Amino acid sequence: MHEIPIDLLIIGAGPAGLAAAIGAAEAGVKEILLLDRQDEPGGILQQCIHNGFGLKYFKEELTGPEYAQRFIDQLDVYPQINIKTESMVTKITPDRKVYALNGRSKLNCYQAKAIILAMGCRERPRGAINIPGSRPSGIYTAGTVQHLMNIYGLSPGKEAIILGSGDIGLIMARRLTLEGIKVKAVLERLPYSTGLNRNIVQCLEDFKIPLYLSHTIIEIIGKKRITGVQIAPVTTDLQPVYNKAFLLPCDTLILSVGLIPENELSLMAGVKLDPNTCGPLVNSFYETSVPGIFACGNVAHVHDLVDDVSIESKVAGQAAAAYIQGDKFSSSFFKVNLGRNIRSVIPQYVATNQPTTLYIRTHFPEKGVSLKIGKNRIQQRVVTPGETIRYTLSPEKLKEFTNSITVSLEEETKID
Amino acid sequence: MIETDILIIGAGVVGASIARELSRYELQILIVEKEVDVAFGTSKANSGILHSGIHDLPGSLKAQLCVRGNTLYPKIVEELNVSYKNNGQIIVARSPEELPILKKLVQQGRTNGITGFSELSKEELLQLEPNLSTNLAGGVFVESAGIVIPFDLVFALTENAIANGVQLAIQTKVLNIVYDKKQFLVTTNRGIFKTKKIINAAGLNGAKIAALIGDDSITIHPRKGEEYILDRKLEGLVKRTIFPLPSENSKGILIIPTTEGNIMLGPTAQEVNDSTDLTTTAAGWQEIFPEVKSLMPSLKATDLITSFAGLRASGNTDDFIIAHSPVSRQFINVVGIDSPGLTAAPAIAEYVIELLQETGLQLKEKKVFNPYRRLIRMQTLTREEQEILMKKDPAYSRIVCRCEQISEGEIRAAIRRGATTLDGVKLRTRSGMGRCQGGFCTQKIITLLCEELNILPWEVTKNGPGSEVLTRSLRNK
Ligand SMILES: Cc1cc2nc3c(=O)[nH]c(=O)nc-3n(C[C@H](O)[C@H](O)[C@H](O)COP(=O)(O)OP(=O)(O)OC[C@H]3O[C@@H](n4cnc5c(N)ncnc54)[C@H](O)[C@@H]3O)c2cc1C
Ligand SMILES: Cc1cc2nc3c(=O)[nH]c(=O)nc-3n(C[C@H](O)[C@H](O)[C@H](O)COP(=O)(O)OP(=O)(O)OC[C@H]3O[C@@H](n4cnc5c(N)ncnc54)[C@H](O)[C@@H]3O)c2cc1C
Numbered sequence: 029m030h031e032i033p034i035d036l037l038i039i040g041a042g043p044a045g046l047a048a049a050i051g052a053a054e055a056g057v058k059e060i061l062l063l064d065r066q067d068e069p070g071g072i073l074q075q076c077i078h079n080g081f082g083l084k085y086f087k088e089e090l091t092g093p094e095y096a097q098r099f100i101d102q103l104d105v106y107p108q109i110n111i112k113t114e115s116m117v118t119k120i121t122p123d124r125k126v127y128a129l130n131g132r133s134k135l136n137c138y139q140a141k142a143i144i145l146a147m148g149c150r151e152r153p154r155g156a157i158n159i160p161g162s163r164p165s166g167i168y169t170a171g172t173v174q175h176l177m178n179i180y181g182l183s184p185g186k187e188a189i190i191l192g193s194g195d196i197g198l199i200m201a202r203r204l205t206l207e208g209i210k211v212k213a214v215l216e217r218l219p220y221s222t223g224l225n226r227n228i229v230q231c232l233e234d235f236k237i238p239l240y241l242s243h244t245i246i247e248i249i250g251k252k253r254i255t256g257v258q259i260a261p262v263t264t265d266l267q268p269v270y271n272k273a274f275l276l277p278c279d280t281l282i283l284s285v286g287l288i289p290e291n292e293l294s295l296m297a298g299v300k301l302d303p304n305t306c307g308p309l310v311n312s313f314y315e316t317s318v319p320g321i322f323a324c325g326n327v328a329h330v331h332d333l334v335d336d337v338s339i340e341s342k343v344a345g346q347a348a349a350a351y352i353q354g355d356k357f358s359s360s361f362f363k364v365n366l367g368r369n370i371r372s373v374i375p376q377y378v379a380t381n382q383p384t385t386l387y388i389r390t391h392f393p394e395k396g397v398s399l400k401i402g403k404n405r406i407q408q409r410v411v412t413p414g415e416t417i418r419y420t421l422s423p424e425k426l427k428e429f430t431n432s433i434t435v436s437l438e439e440e441t442k443i444d
Numbered sequence: 445m446i447e448t449d450i451l452i453i454g455a456g457v458v459g460a461s462i463a464r465e466l467s468r469y470e471l472q473i474l475i476v477e478k479e480v481d482v483a484f485g486t487s488k489a490n491s492g493i494l495h496s497g498i499h500d501l502p503g504s505l506k507a508q509l510c511v512r513g514n515t516l517y518p519k520i521v522e523e524l525n526v527s528y529k530n531n532g533q534i535i536v537a538r539s540p541e542e543l544p545i546l547k548k549l550v551q552q553g554r555t556n557g558i559t560g561f562s563e564l565s566k567e568e569l570l571q572l573e574p575n576l577s578t579n580l581a582g583g584v585f586v587e588s589a590g591i592v593i594p595f596d597l598v599f600a601l602t603e604n605a606i607a608n609g610v611q612l613a614i615q616t617k618v619l620n621i622v623y624d625k626k627q628f629l630v631t632t633n634r635g636i637f638k639t640k641k642i643i644n645a646a647g648l649n650g651a652k653i654a655a656l657i658g659d660d661s662i663t664i665h666p667r668k669g670e671e672y673i674l675d676r677k678l679e680g681l682v683k684r685t686i687f688p689l690p691s692e693n694s695k696g697i698l699i700i701p702t703t704e705g706n707i708m709l710g711p712t713a714q715e716v717n718d719s720t721d722l723t724t725t726a727a728g729w730q731e732i733f734p735e736v737k738s739l740m741p742s743l744k745a746t747d748l749i750t751s752f753a754g755l756r757a758s759g760n761t762d763d764f765i766i767a768h769s770p771v772s773r774q775f776i777n778v779v780g781i782d783s784p785g786l787t788a789a790p791a792i793a794e795y796v797i798e799l800l801q802e803t804g805l806q807l808k809e810k811k812v813f814n815p816y817r818r819l820i821r822m823q824t825l826t827r828e829e830q831e832i833l834m835k836k837d838p839a840y841s842r843i844v845c846r847c848e849q850i851s852e853g854e855i856r857a858a859i860r861r862g863a864t865t866l867d868g869v870k871l872r873t874r875s876g877m878g879r880c881q882g883g884f885c886t887q888k889i890i891t892l893l894c895e896e897l898n899i900l901p902w903e904v905t906k907n908g909p910g911s912e913v914l915t916r917s918l919r920n921k
Contacts (some may be wrong), residue, residue: 029827065843116843133844153881155673155750160725163752165866165906165913169883176887181919182901207918252910253722279915292677425455 042071044325051345065116070096084335161248180262185280193221197284202231256364304372305329311377313347366437451639455482460601467608478617480908483598489754494590512791524526524600533589544624560587657698669711670728679705758784847878
């Protein structure tokens with residue numbers, strides 16, 4: 029098969045791919061190709077018609093499509109960036125061959141000098157969380173409903189229950205309500221919500237939608253279309269209390285039970301994954317375990333703010349440029365260790381001489397703790413699993429470390 | 445009024461196999477099926493194993509027809525282009541005490557006429573299947589067992605039967621039957637059909653249908669089996685179907701590789717009262733998971749992508765009931781077809797034809813019988829073939845289902861071949877069956893159904909009336 033040579037190939041033209049392309053173009057890459065399987069660039073943002081995007085990056089409040097458009101418009105400035113939509117990458121190899129099916133009847137093979145993985149994530153479906161009961165129609169993931177409503181203009185039902193209090197679930201609770209669909213409850217298995225606090229206030233409290241913490245669905249009922257769910261409170265070790273179960277009728281069940289980075293292609297290329305982020309292990313340059321293959325955005329770890337995606341993806345783009353141009357990066361890295369109440373940190377390897385922003389997620393919420401990184405400790409008002417903690421290590425701060433960096437949350441009194 | 449020689453009630457694997465065999469002859473044949481599509485009964489929700497016949501009691505119809513059916517399959521799947529693999533089965537002994545029971549089972553298999561056994565020491569077992577537990581004592585490999593995609597098989601059988609002149613009436617439920625000694629008048633929700641002979645292949649409703657002509661010799665008691673499916677990324681973890689020793693009422697809880705690279709765990713075997721109870725339960729999973737994990741310790745609950753349940757239509761004799769009805773010899777019961785009914789189906793069809801001949805049916809072979817069903821599966825084509833097809837029809841280059849990589853062309857073809865619902869498309873193409881379970885492609889498939897069938901989005905159903913997936917448009921309210 030004829031191979032098309034290309035300097036930089038980026039898989040996915042969501043906010044991550046777009047920012048990475050611009051970062052690479054600014055850094056002097058001559059030929060950049062963005063491939064996306066959808067029919068327009070912008071990724072998941074195109075269906076996020078609510079606002080709240082860009083406060084950090086553009087210092088103004090934009091909707092998802094507006095935020096994406098800011099980047100799409102910039103592409104005109106860089107003729108070296110080429111974008112092909114309706115192009116689905118089906119295979120990549122460790123030596124950076126990329127196979128893509130082009131929606132206009134062609135199978136192409138590219139040989140890239142560098143690749144950036146920016147495939148985003150997908151939602152966890154019902155089967156993955158194994159809810160017992162029947163299998164009627166009327167059960168959707170939150171993102172599917174968002175797509176059906178915001179892109180197709182179709183209504184999923186009349187009375188909905190939402191399982192999971194992640195951000196997409198919360199945003200959909202408001203969206204459904206605004207369209208006249210009754211949201212009877214949002215259920216969360218944990219004793220706290222996994223979404224951003226601002227979304228709980230703006231999407232549930234403002235609309236008086238009840239949030240049942242420590243509750244889950246133990247059975248789905250309905251033969252053809254869903255007619256209701258059996259709900260039960262859960263104990264502290266998350267076991268349902270069956271004798272306290274009650275029935276809530278509904279004709280629609282929306283699942284917002286987690287996002288999974290889409291790393292099937294990454295695995296094909298031999299990229300090593302981090303079990304905590306479910307994305308590739310990366311260093312300060314967003315380079316994966318395979319030289320010349322980079323990863324950024326939701327494929328690397330699930331972000332709560334798109335602004336962070338844009339910032340890190342620019343770094344990835346610049347690093348890919350340096351790789352293509354033959355510049356040597358730092359070859360020594362500090363491994364990041366996870367300490368008390370830390371679920372994940374990205375990047376997992378910090379270059380010893382490179383200013384690096386750490387994105388940190390906690391296991392459980394708590395108050396009155398300090399983030400401890402080496403000698404530095406930063407007081408946190410509250411931490412929750414739904415909100416990323418950011419911390420930038422300057423070259424100055426990096427000097428104190430010798431071979432690894434441990435990140436932890438410590439109760440204030442315990443800090444020496 | 446439609447008049448036929450033979451009316452078959454039920455388009456499961458049994459009805460469809462009989463129809464296809466009969467379509468070789470000069471006969472008017474009609475299949476009536478109450479659901480919106482074929483294969484929507486038990487034939488879509490089972491383990492998909494083509495059993496060897498080792499488990500069945502010597503002398504039973506089950507043993508005879510399972511062994512025979514197993515040998516008929518390679519030709520059928522070849523002709524009909526059905527996903528099939530002769531992967532073999534391994535029955536394991538968990539402890540040295542179980543080894544003698546295993547020996548007895550092999551003896552039973554020999555009596556049933558099966559060949560191709562190999563007894564496996566613990567070491568040989570692990571050599572064949574390195575991911576099995578190191579605590580097992582040994583096993584036996586049976587070569588002839590295979591796996592098939594059961595609904596694909598039923599779609600293929602019906603399509604091929606239709607191509608050879610059989611008529612199919614879907615959404616046609618048999619409500620009443622009157623016999624006037626010359627012919628049957630079959631009342632359905634879609635009118636009355638006249639027929640000389642009836643084949644009762646109505647699965648779970650087999651007893652009810654027999655009762656319509658006053659035959660109350662049959663009872664059916666539904667036995668539920670839950671199955672759980674794991675992500676395709678585990679492909680290769682196990683190659684052969686793994687069985688423990690059989691239990692009192694089932695072949696045990698199994699680890700089943702599918703032809704498409706998934707792994708399936710199950711089934712349970714639980715008597716239920718409601719013949720429409722297809723729920724999965726927390727208890728079912730709690731029964732299955734520890735059991736399979738003890739056979740293969742690396743299995744993880746986090747690799748689950750979906751689950752389902754099927755109902756075995758077990759009869760009152762512990763064997764298949766395939767016979768002329770005591771009420772009329774023109775009415776043939778093919779009921780109580782629980783496991784291994786899928787495997788036995790082609791042999792059941794042969795057997796039923798013999799019964800028909802006993803009542804004087806004259807069989808005259810058609811001059812032309814087309815045994816083939818052709819189907820485009822992009823994934824199985826060579827690169828060159830794909831290129832040619834995509835040039836001819838670019839719809840084959842637009843991927844709709846990302847996880848299973850199914851193209852728009854394949855989905856449109858499935859709708860033209862008879863799919864009218866989301867489940868119909870899913871079962872024919874695998875779109876929506878992968879790890880995201882339709883999260884990304886459902887919208888697109890709704891659009892394609894609307895375009896091909898000329899219907900509105902809120903008329904699209906999951907599996908027939910009552911299972912509409914959307915309620916209305918948000919625009920121009
Ligand atoms: C419902 C929802 C609400 C959100 N709300 C907010 C908010 O209010 N504020 C905020 O700041 N952030 C919000 N976010 C977060 C933010 O939108 C995401 O973090 C961001 O979109 C991630 O960008 P990405 O480029 O990594 O992924 P995506 O936007 O998912 O883009 C990935 C792209 O890659 C393509 N792709 C994947 N695989 C392939 C392949 N094999 N071949 C070709 N193309 C491929 C996909 O089609 C897609 O276009 C929200 C996210 C969601 C899902
Ligand atoms: C969990 C489980 C696992 C199994 N595993 C295996 C296996 O691995 N290997 C194997 O060989 N076998 C297996 N079996 C058994 C196998 O699935 C069945 O034997 C087989 O599918 C029966 O096919 P059928 O055509 O008789 O029934 P069905 O597929 O149920 O078909 C009967 C049809 O009749 C229709 N019908 C009913 N009433 C009416 C009416 N009044 N009017 C019109 N139509 C009507 C129904 O809608 C249905 O489509 C398994 C079964 C279960 C439940």
